[in-house]
Amino acid sequence: MKNGNTHITSFTSHAIVLIVLLTLTFLSVSVTSYHLGAFSVTIALAIASVKVATVISNFMHVKHESLFIKLMISGVFVLYTLVIIITFIDYHLR
Numbered sequence: 001m002k003n004g005n006t007h008i009t010s011f012t013s014h015a016i017v018l019i020v021l022l023t024l025t026f027l028s029v030s031v032t033s034y035h036l037g038a039f040s041v042t043i044a045l046a047i048a049s050v051k052v053a054t055v056i057s058n059f060m061h062v063k064h065e066s067l068f069i070k071l072m073i074s075g076v077f078v079l080y081t082l083v084i085i086i087t088f089i090d091y092h093l094r
Contacts, residue, residue: 007064017058024051038088045084
């Protein structure tokens with residue numbers, strides 16, 4: 001945290017995060033009922049990435065951190081995305 005400042009999150013923000021996570025979970029489960037081929041895995045990974053970003057932002061309090069920490073975490077997401085894209089390209093070209 002910046003300069004040791006504390007922050008208090010409200011019950012409302014936790015309730016909104018809960019609703020968002022439950023909605024995304026329901027969406028990821030409902031995607032499995034459709035046969036979309038390789039896109040079903042892609043969609044499931046995209047939904048899971050949004051859920052992870054929501055949890056990191058709210059429960060790990062990254063939204064209250066410095067820009068450097070946010071950029072480092074964003075870099076991890078970019079690297080994760082590149083690995084997934086390279087994996088799908090390799091799978092497709094075999």
